[in-house]
Amino acid sequence: MAIVKPFKAVRATRDKVAMVSSKSYEIYTPAMLDSKLAFNPYTFLHVINPGYKYHKQDISGELRFKLVHNRYLEFKENEIFKQDKVPAFYIYQKITPTKSFCGIISATSVADYHNNVIKKHEGTLKQRELLFENYLKNTGFNAEPVLLTYPDNAVIASIIKKYKQQRAEYEFSTTDKDSHLLWIVDDELDIKEITTAFKEIDTLYIADGHHRSTSSCLLAERLAEENPNHTGNEDYNFFMSYLLPESELSIYEFNRFIKDLNGLSPHEFLIELDTFFRIENRNQEFYKPKEKHHFSMYLDGEFYALYLRKSLYNFTDALSKLDAQILYTTVLKPILGIDDIRNDSKIVYSQDKSDGLELKTKVDSGLFKVSFGMLPTSINELKEIVDADLLMPPKTTYIEPKLRSALTIYEF
Structure with missing residues (x-):
């Protein structure tokens, strides 16, 4: 039984999302990164590369993580980022020149990871686990979901199909010729239907993001120990995931x-x-x-x-x-x-x-x-x-x- 939960996402305003969202930080060469930072004041890369503001690129460790948190607060203070008022699921579709992917962004359970409902196929490096746990602890947010896959499900597919017939909250293209669309699912009946459908799924498989999921679990254990009133329902007991049906996953060698x-x-x-x-x-x-x-x-x-x-x-x-x-x-x-x-x-x-x-x-x-x-x-x-x-x-x-x-x- 897989547990998924809607959450109040912090996200860019509709008019700025194309400029704010970015590829994973590791993909950019130094030259590409410098160009993005120099010419786009809204890119999320300013948040995760906070030293650029001080013309200092070699900041590392906890100091960097704290500055990431500060840049993130600035994006919220300047209303580049706003938090949704009610919990929601988010249907996200990515369309490349050759393929389309469409799934649901949700909060998934740390307990499911420990109970082997969420399963991994790769080993992780302890050093990277601890580094990212420390990053999460200091910044207080996660901006890139873990990619999970599940067996194709007719109920979930029908809900996704219904929302795709409506106007998307986000609809933009990027310079690599990919299109991105996002719909907000905040209707209580649809939320209940999605939640119930996933409860009938025995296993979710991690497709990408093994270190992120493991680090989120380590952080949850640490915060639970530090919280004398821990209940198991706190937000740190969940991590953000993108749930994609197996038929839409592409695997290469x-x-x-x-x-x-x-x-x-x-x-x-x-x-x-x-x-x-x-x-x-x-x-x-x-x-x-x-x-x-x-x-x-x-x-x-x-x-x-x-x-x-x-x-x-x-x-x-x-x-x-x-x-x-x-x-x-x-x-x-x-x-x-x-x-x-x-x-x-x-x-x-x-x-x-x-x-x-x-x-x-x-x-x-x-x-x-x-x-x-x-x-x-x-x-x-x-x-x-x-x-x-x-x-x-x-x-x-x-x-x-x-x-x-x-x-x-x-x-x-």
Whole structure:
């Protein structure tokens, strides 16, 4: 039973939202960030990059977090941000040149995370968890929802469809040719219907935002300990999420690029691969895998197709069937000597939705010796692994939609 709750979002006024909302901070290069800050006084980037006001960009730690809180207060004082007067759900639709995503922004339960109603598919780094917990504690808000997915539900879909026939509260486009629309659901009957529908859903899966959800849970534990009158209904017992039906989730693969062959020549490396793979040399013809357990490889100026010898590979559980795990256990660790695939500097991950040209160009540049490509992980594979209480290797999935910051803000 999944618990979702409407909340009073803090959000930009309709006339300014296109200028206020931003992509995630990490996406911007320094040059892009400087340009946004210099020419757009309304961008949320001023809030999360507070040192710009003082011409000082190297502010860090708790001082930065406190200044973020101050810039946030200024946006509210200047009425760039206003808080809704009644709790609501928010239907948000993002339309890209190739796909449309539409789901519900809500508050989701920390208790559901602890009770495994909200499940994760990736591990998290303790240092990042604590850093973001400290950020939340000092700023008092979260501006970017966790992306959760749920099985398609006819009741929820019908409510979304009804609101999409009405005028949106927000409707704007961005320079990357994406369109953004947001509807406010504050009708009590519709709120009850949404809440009831989610109570009938057994599991929500984290698609993106593992560190944000974990940090929110850590903060809730800390604030509960500090609050002698804790009831479990306080806002800090929930975190903001974007709930998207499974059919609308897009999952892409990450390519793997390796800087050296662990002392092997290309010929010796191919011989080592022959143990677990049937190898086809495609010369200059790019090979895109069409089936699970098939891989593309670019080595020494040529493309190869690798087909797993299933008779020699031991499938023991859902994780062992995952292509990213197969590549790790048969190639990366035993042959190339990459044990810690999260932190080893010899391996680099890249997500490229083009025709796979980067598999060739990055190796030809001399930065890498070999590259690997594979099919994307399916939503059913993800769920099977999660339901078995297993975790995927890092950089297994690149999931869309990527959400903008400050469309709705959750205070606690």
